[in-house]
Amino acid sequence: MGPDNREWxxxxxxxxxxxxxxxxxxxxxxxxxxxxxxxxxDRPVARAEILIPASTR
Structure with a gap:
């Protein structure tokens, strides 16, 4: 092998x-x-609860 092939x-x-x-x-x-x-x-997904303001109950 020549020096060119060695470099390649x-x-x-x-x-x-x-x-x-x-x-x-x-x-x-x-x-x-x-x-x-x-x-x-691994943890269960927390469910978001709908909050209803007290003035609309």
């Missing part, structure tokens, strides 16, 4: 490492975000 292979290796790191970090951020934001999913 080194660049492809760096690109692949960058893509793997980007995918892993995005997956980590998404899963942590879901864990933090969906913590309230």
């Amino acid at each position: 292979l080194e660049g492809m290796k760096l690109i692949s490492i960058g893509l793997v790191c980007a995918v892993l970090s995005a997956g980590l951020v998404i899963s942590l975000g879901r864990a933090v934001l969906t913590d309230d999913a």
Whole structure:
């Protein structure tokens, strides 16, 4: 292999490492975000009651 091919292979290796790191970090951020934001999913939803003013009863 010539020096040009070696540089091209080194660049492809760096690109692949960058893509793997980007995918892993995005997956980590998404899963942590879901864990933090969906913590309230286990609790029952409170129902809003309609308040009627005493003057209209």
